[in-house]
Amino acid sequence: MSELTHLERLxxxxxxxxxxxAAECRNPVLLYSIGKDSQVMLYLAxxxxxxARLPFPIMHVxxxxxxxxxxxxxxxxxxxxxxxxxxxxNEEGAAQGxxxxxxxxxxxxxIMNLGxxxxxxxxxxxxAAFGGGRRDEExxxxxxxxxxxxxxxxxxxxxxxxxxxxxxxNARKHKGESIRAFPLSNWTEMDIWQYIYRENxxxxxxxxxxxxxxxxxxxxMLLVDDDRMPLEPGETPEMRHVRFRTxxxxxxxxxxxxxxxxxxxxxxxxxxxxxxxxEGRVIDKDHGASMERKKQEGYY
Amino acid sequence: xxxxSQPSTVIEFLDEQAEKSxxxxxxxxxxxxxxxxxxxxxxxxxxxxxxxxxxTLRADSKTSGTQxxxxxxxxxxxxxxxxxxxxxxxxxAYRFFATDKRRxxxxxxxxxxxxxxxxxxxxxxxxxAVLLVDARNGVLQQTRRHAFLCSLLGVRHLVLAVxxxxxxxxxxxxxxxxxxxxxxxxxxxxxxAPISIPISALKGDNVLNPSPEMTWYRGxxxxxHLEQVEPRADLSERAFRLPVQWVNxxxxxxxxxxxxxxxxTIRPGDPIAVLPSGxxxxxxxxVTMDGxxxxxxxxQAVTLTLADExxxxxxxxxxxxxxxxxxxxxxxxxxxxxxxKSLMPxxxxxxxxxxxxxxxxxxxxxxxxxxxxxxxRAARHLDLNEVGVVTLKLDRAIPFDPYMDDxxxxxxxxxxxxxxxxxxxxxxxxxxxxxxNIHWQAIDVNKEAHAQxxxxxxxMLWFTGLSGSGKSTIANLVEKKLFALGKHTYMLDGDxxxxxxxxxxxxxxxxxxxxxxxxxxxxxxxxxxGLIVLVSFISPFRAERRLARDLxxxxxxxxxxxxxPVDVCAERDPKGLYKKARAGEIKNFTGIDSPYEVPEVPExxxxxxxxxxxxxxxxxxxxxxxx
Numbered sequence: 001m002s003e004l005t006h007l008e009r010l011x012x013x014x015x016x017x018x019x020x021x022a023a024e025c026r027n028p029v030l031l032y033s034i035g036k037d038s039q040v041m042l043y044l045a046x047x048x049x050x051x052a053r054l055p056f057p058i059m060h061v062x063x064x065x066x067x068x069x070x071x072x073x074x075x076x077x078x079x080x081x082x083x084x085x086x087x088x089x090n091e092e093g094a095a096q097g098x099x100x101x102x103x104x105x106x107x108x109x110x111i112m113n114l115g116x117x118x119x120x121x122x123x124x125x126x127x128a129a130f131g132g133g134r135r136d137e138e139x140x141x142x143x144x145x146x147x148x149x150x151x152x153x154x155x156x157x158x159x160x161x162x163x164x165x166x167x168x169x170n171a172r173k174h175k176g177e178s179i180r181a182f183p184l185s186n187w188t189e190m191d192i193w194q195y196i197y198r199e200n201x202x203x204x205x206x207x208x209x210x211x212x213x214x215x216x217x218x219x220x221m222l223l224v225d226d227d228r229m230p231l232e233p234g235e236t237p238e239m240r241h242v243r244f245r246t247x248x249x250x251x252x253x254x255x256x257x258x259x260x261x262x263x264x265x266x267x268x269x270x271x272x273x274x275x276x277x278x279e280g281r282v283i284d285k286d287h288g289a290s291m292e293r294k295k296q297e298g299y300y
Numbered sequence: 301x302x303x304x305s306q307p308s309t310v311i312e313f314l315d316e317q318a319e320k321s322x323x324x325x326x327x328x329x330x331x332x333x334x335x336x337x338x339x340x341x342x343x344x345x346x347x348x349x350x351x352x353x354x355x356t357l358r359a360d361s362k363t364s365g366t367q368x369x370x371x372x373x374x375x376x377x378x379x380x381x382x383x384x385x386x387x388x389x390x391x392x393a394y395r396f397f398a399t400d401k402r403r404x405x406x407x408x409x410x411x412x413x414x415x416x417x418x419x420x421x422x423x424x425x426x427x428x429a430v431l432l433v434d435a436r437n438g439v440l441q442q443t444r445r446h447a448f449l450c451s452l453l454g455v456r457h458l459v460l461a462v463x464x465x466x467x468x469x470x471x472x473x474x475x476x477x478x479x480x481x482x483x484x485x486x487x488x489x490x491x492x493a494p495i496s497i498p499i500s501a502l503k504g505d506n507v508l509n510p511s512p513e514m515t516w517y518r519g520x521x522x523x524x525h526l527e528q529v530e531p532r533a534d535l536s537e538r539a540f541r542l543p544v545q546w547v548n549x550x551x552x553x554x555x556x557x558x559x560x561x562x563x564x565t566i567r568p569g570d571p572i573a574v575l576p577s578g579x580x581x582x583x584x585x586x587v588t589m590d591g592x593x594x595x596x597x598x599x600q601a602v603t604l605t606l607a608d609e610x611x612x613x614x615x616x617x618x619x620x621x622x623x624x625x626x627x628x629x630x631x632x633x634x635x636x637x638x639x640x641k642s643l644m645p646x647x648x649x650x651x652x653x654x655x656x657x658x659x660x661x662x663x664x665x666x667x668x669x670x671x672x673x674x675x676x677r678a679a680r681h682l683d684l685n686e687v688g689v690v691t692l693k694l695d696r697a698i699p700f701d702p703y704m705d706d707x708x709x710x711x712x713x714x715x716x717x718x719x720x721x722x723x724x725x726x727x728x729x730x731x732x733x734x735x736x737n738i739h740w741q742a743i744d745v746n747k748e749a750h751a752q753x754x755x756x757x758x759x760m761l762w763f764t765g766l767s768g769s770g771k772s773t774i775a776n777l778v779e780k781k782l783f784a785l786g787k788h789t790y791m792l793d794g795d796x797x798x799x800x801x802x803x804x805x806x807x808x809x810x811x812x813x814x815x816x817x818x819x820x821x822x823x824x825x826x827x828x829x830g831l832i833v834l835v836s837f838i839s840p841f842r843a844e845r846r847l848a849r850d851l852x853x854x855x856x857x858x859x860x861x862x863x864x865p866v867d868v869c870a871e872r873d874p875k876g877l878y879k880k881a882r883a884g885e886i887k888n889f890t891g892i893d894s895p896y897e898v899p900e901v902p903e904x905x906x907x908x909x910x911x912x913x914x915x916x917x918x919x920x921x922x923x924x925x926x927x
Contacts, residue, residue, distance in 0.1 A: 003532060004599045006322035006403035015601035016560045019546045023614055023655065048558070048601070050589035052550035136396050162722040163417055163638055165424035166711045167560065168652055172720040186405055188396045194317050264310040271313075 007195055014041070014183040015048040016167055017146055018130065021181045022048075022055050024171035025128035028181075029086070029121070032058040034070040035247045036203050037132035040192055041184055043201050045130070046081065057084035059120055059129075063112040064094055065249040067225055073204045088120030100251040101230055109252070118154050121178065128171075128179040136188040146185050152176030193270060197263045206244045207266065209258040213237035220254035320398070323526060326407040326422045326455070328446040329432030334463045338432065338501035339408055342523070343397050345508045392422045401527040416671065416685035417638035419446060420725050423453035424711065427531035430459045430522070435468045435498070438478045444485055445671045451489035452634060452687065452727070454707055457531045458486070458494040461522060466500040470513040488674075497522050535598040539623035540564030541701070541709055542596075543654035544616045548603055556587055556603040557612055559655075562708040563598045564620075572604075573621040574612050575699035580621050581608040615656035617699040617709060625709060628731030629697040632666070635682065635690050639716065639723035643682035643690075646755075646925070648786035649723070651694065653712035659695035660714065661755060661786050666690060682724075691732060693755050703727035750830030754788045758827045759924065760852055763836040764845060764899060765862030766891045767877055768869035770908050770916075774862060775836040777917035782832060782924070790826055792819055793836040807888065813844060820848035827856055832924070840896040855927075860920060861902035865909070866891045 004012065021028050030045055032038050045054055060074060078085045090098075093111040100108040121129060135144070145161050147169045162170050173179060184192075196203060213224045215235050222229075223244075224237040229251065231237070242255040243266070260266045327335045395406040407422030423429065429450040433443050450458065460482050468474045479496040486494055497506055498517055505511030508523045520528065541562040548556035566572070566583055573580045586593040587603040596602045604618065612618075617625055637643050643662060651660035667676040668688040682688045703710030704727075714724035751758050761778065763771040772793060782789045797819055798805075805811040816839055823833045839845050849857040869891065870878040881889035888894045899905075904923055906916045 003321055004597065005318060006320045007318065009322045009599055012560060012599055012601040016545065019558055019601070023546050047589045049546075049548060050603070051554060051556075051587065052548050135394050163421040163713075163725065164722075165421050165713060165725045166707055168711070168713050170652060170713060170715050170720070170722045172650070172715060174720060186394065186396070188398075190398070191403075194314060197314055198318055264314060267314065268310045 007191060007198060010187055010191055011044065011047070011195070013167075013186060014044045017169070017181060017183040018045050018048040020167075020169050021128050021130065021147075021171070021179070024169075025179065027124070027126050028056045028128040028130065029124065029126040030054070030056060030058040030130040031117070031132070032060050032074075032085075033132065033248070034060065034066070034074050034204060035132070036192055036196065036207065037134065037184060037187075039201060039203055040187075040195055041130060041132045042081075042083075043199065044183060053082055054084070057086050059086040059088055059124075059126075061113060061116045061120055062087050062089050063108070063116070063249050064089060065100060065108075065112070065228075065251060067204070067206055067223065067244075067247060067250045067253075069206050070204050070247055073202075077202070086120070086124065088116055088123070090116035090119055099228070100249060105252050108249075113249075121154070126178065127173070128181055130181050130183060132184050133182045134184050134187050134189070134192075144182070144185075146182050147171060148180045148182065149173060150178050150180060152178075154178070156180075190267075190270070193263070193267050197267065204247055206247055208262070209241050209243040209260045209265075211239045212242050212255070214240050214242055214255060221257070222253075223250050223255060225250040316400075320401065320403050322403045322405065323428065323529070323531070324405045324407070324426050325428040325430055325526065326409060326419075326426035326450065327430045327432065328409050328419060328422075328450070329461075329463075330434070330437075330440055330442040333432040333434045334501045335408060335432055338430075338461070338463065338499075338507070339395055339406055341501050341504060341507055342404075342406075343395065345504065345523075392418045399523065399527060404526065416445075416449065416687070417636060417725075419449050420453055420636045420638070423450045423455050424707070424725070426450070426453075426455050428457040428459065428526070428529060429455045430461050430526075432461050432463050433478060433482075435462050435464045435471075435474055435478065439481045439485065441672045443482070444674075447482075447486055447489060448669075448671055448674060449636075449687075451491065452636070454703060454727070456490070456492045457529055458491045459522065459525060460494060460496040461501075462496060462498045463501055465498045465505060465511075465514065466503050470498070470505075470511070472514070472516045475517075495519065495525065497525065532598070535563045536565050538563040538705075540566050540618075540620050541625065541706055542566070542602075542604065542618040543709060544612055544614055544618065545655050547613060554605070555609065556605050557616075557618065558601070558603040559618075560601045560708075561596050561598050562706050564623075565595055565597050566604075566618075566620075567595050568592075571621050572606065572618055573624055574610060575617045575619060575625055576627045576697055577611065577616070578624075579610045581606040581610055583607075615654060615698070617654070625699045625701045626731050627697050627699050629694045630663075630732040631692045631694075631700070631728050632730055632732060633690060633692055633703075633712075633726045633728045634669075635662070635688050635714070635724050635726045637682040637684055637686050637688070637724050639721060640684055641716070641723070642684070643688075643714075643724060644785075645681070645690075646785045646787075648717060650715040650717055651692070651712050651726075652715060653698065653700065654709060656698050657715075658698060661693050662690045663693045663755065664691045689729075690726075692726075700728055700731070702730055704729075747828045747830065750828070752830075754830045756787050756830070756832060758830050758832060759856055759858055760823050760827050760833045760835060760848070761858050761860055761920070761924075762839070762845060762848060763834065763860045763862055764839045764902075766864060766866055766869045766896055767838055767889075768872045768874055769862045769864035770913055771836045771838075771862045773913050774860075774906065774916045774920070775834045777913055778920050779834055781917055781921045785921075787832055788830065789832045789834060791834045791836065792823055792826075797822075813847075816844040817847060820851050823848070824851045827852060838890050838896075840890045840894065842897045842899070845899065858904065858923075859899055859902040860904045860906060861899045862916075863898075863905060863907045866896075868908075 030042060032042060049055055090112050098108055098111050145164050150156060214221050215224060215237055221242060241259050243258045243260060244253060244255050258269060260269045329335050393408045395408060397404050407426055409419045409422040431446055433439055462475050462478050475498045497519060498514055499506040499522055505513055506521045508521060510521055541564060542559045544557045545559040548558050568583050568585055570583050572583055584605045584607045586596050619625060645662045645665055649660050651658050665679050665682060666689040668679045668686050669676060671687055701709040710728040712726045713722045716723045763775045765771045779789050779791050802815050802818055805815050819835060823835055826833045873879060880886045881892040890896050904920060
């Protein structure tokens with residue numbers, strides 16, 4: 001049979017996009033969040049250039065509040081896959097002790113994530129950054145291009161997007177402008193899981209259910225990942241079978257009660273799910289256009 | 301993964317999923333034909349909407365819905381804030397859903413009048429088009445336009461979805477009339493067996509399930525058709541093409557050529573040719589991270605290694621030696637213009653096709669096509685959302701295929717050099733002059749060859765007029781305008797000639813003649829090199845100007861008389877020369893104590909009392925382009 005399956009076509013499209021950025025941009029970087037989407041993106045990038053090493057570095061914007069297991073996983077992966085890793089921390093923010101508990105999720109994310117991302121991109125002079133965004137994630141993403149342009153201030157102008165026809169991506173940019181490239185644009189969450197399964201791609205163990213110490217706050221189940229987490233009066237961590245559908249900063253990422261400890265079990269659970277994955281993210285809980293606004297400000 | 305401990309149903313499901321194919325289609329129709337509702341219905345019926353999204357949708361339907369508080373599926377589709385307020389989709393949105401048989405990517409494109417460019421974008425990756433019409437209105441002008449545009453972009457499979465059948469009482473005759481009217485129009489558009497399906501997106505009739513209201517309809521449901529159609533069936537039977545995207549050279553032991561197979565298949569051991577160089581070799585390996593393949597098929601992103609070390613770079617096309625693409629630098633193509641600034645013939649743009657970026661000019665607009673009536677019309681420029689048939693000239697020869705044979709080796713975008721925007725999308729029909737890169741024809745590099753290479757008619761523009769008349773100012777403007785049009789020019793004036801070539805000459809009568817003779821001779825050489833030469837000299841005597849004219853061939857010498865009254869010149873006196881002449885400090889000054897012989901029949905007579913420098917320059921450039 002010569003007809004490719006849908007996963008094979010998505011894979012080929014992503015590889016094409018990744019090669020195109022490498023061919024047309026001077027200094028690209030792959031933004032690696034350690035989550036499953038950027039894991040798939042990184043895996044595809046290795047496929048694109050095999051047997052060569054990645055011709056660009058990967059950058060992790062470390063908020064200092066990521067789950068610990070994410071960092072352990074990252075460091076092992078860098079060794080196993082022979083990657084050039086840049087870890088960027090907003091040192092000013094860190095020195096001021098910016099954290100999600102005392103400063104709130106909005107301020108914290110703005111400084112330690114968004115602010116740090118811009119800083120990291122500027123510091124290394126990257127003219128293109130791969131992001132793992134998918135169009136099925138959220139309404140405004142559905143209309144974003146694969147090559148999305150940012151002003152020197154990292155702002156996105158949704159009214160000024162270039163048409164993208166066929167497999168042709170116009171990568172010409174003005175001085176100071178940069179590109180965010182989204183090779184996973186046409187993937188859905190289900191595709192990502194199916195692909196991880198098919199290709200046996202390693203992912204952070206937090207995606208699998210396990211007994212972990214958690215507390216309930218505002219209807220969200222949070223992992224007590226270290227002793228920086230201030231416990232409220234009367235609050236004691238309890239051991240629950242829990243897993244995480246998205247990963248990020250442990251104080252901002254709600255877990256799901258689950259016993260799904262294998263990939264097929266996760267996928268089965270997902271098929272029965274009645275809520276979308278972003279629900280676990282504390283920062284998305286305002287109205288529909290919030291992501292678009294954040295993106296215009298330079299948030300991914 | 302500990303997959304073996306799982307219930308076999310999930311594993312079976314995953315294995316089934318792995319075999320699913322993908323269909324990319326586009327939906328189009330007029331503003332109120334119900335596209336967004338249809339896609340919302342497809343998402344909803346294939347259970348792609350989560351509870352929380354449904355909650356949001358219910359809430360949104362109450363506040364901004366158009367269905368009186370009922371679920372407004374269209375709201376699922378509108379994305380950007382501004383659009384939501386306007387209640388209209390103004391861009392291409394991509395949506396995803398799956399059934400047990402297939403994964404789908406839908407490009408939702410607007411029916412709004414001015415957004416032809418978005419439709420072209422959505423259609424460029426679509427394998428099939430679902431064209432919606434409102435059963436009450438039938439085939440509208442926009443229906444025709446969308447059918448035409450999809451055909452233009454090479455979409456071969458078309459479904460006419462006659463929507464809102466519930467509002468015409470599921471009337472069979474109404475459906476038949478629309479079907480017949482459309483078939484009549486679509487006949488010339490080259491679709492492979494277009495089919496018509498009566499549906500109601502709102503009620504769900506014939507979308508996923510056969511409609512109990514339309515038992516007279518015996519064809520497939522819309523989804524049934526989308527699941528079955530095989531638009532890519534013949535791709536692997538066609539001539540193999542791999543446009544090289546990336547040369548993979550980790551070290552001296554490995555040299556691979558990476559790219560996506562656009563069509564055809566190839567195996568290790570197969571002979572291969574590289575275009576445009578024409579060099580040949582055989583495929584050694586098809587390398588992927590999953591191991592070497594024994595065959596590469598359409599759509600696959602692979603890396604080939606060859607048996608011989610030959611020079612290959614990004615933009616080259618790998619093919620079978622007996623099935624080579626053309627190589628040319630001039631084409632006839634269809635062009636969809638996508639920018640507010642109109643396309644100007646002769647203006648230099650960039651073209652991106654495959655991995656190639658080349659300089660390009662539109663040499664001629666043969667005609668535009670009225671997308672509503674398909675009528676052809678002559679035009680001097682191409683405006684936003686217009687479609688034209690044009691001829692193009694590139695700054696080098698490239699490998700290509702006609703678009704109808706291969707979207708990826710025949711489709712290109714035009715990029716504005718200044719704004720960097722993608723301003724046009726084009727589809728190559730054929731090359732105008734086959735230039736074989738494999739065996740360059742021995743040609744005489746004569747004046748014609750020089751001129752042809754520069755895509756211009758070489759000329760000598762001879763600006764004559766009093767000192768201070770504005771010759772140099774206007775000549776400078778003319779040169780800038782020509783340069784911006786991509787013309788190759790050079791300016792000869794008193795300053796750059798007097799300081800070098802003519803530094804031995806003074807201002808005696810003999811020296812002045814010799815000055816003019818040398819300038820004319822140098823200018824003639826430049827004309828032979830294919831340039832447009834601008835000469836700006838007072839040159840007061842007819843005989844001198846005649847001397848220059850006689851050196852050139854008929855039509856090459858263009859005398860431009862910059863006619864400014866002497867008192868105006870003297871008043872301007874930019875170099876203070878009139879003052880000195882009047883004071884007797886300079887002798888033989890033209891207009892003061894030496895005559896200026898007015899040209900009798902100049903090609904261009906510019907009276908600066910009537911025209912400012914800018915307008916004068918425009919007039920001269922227009923003359924050049926017209927002659």
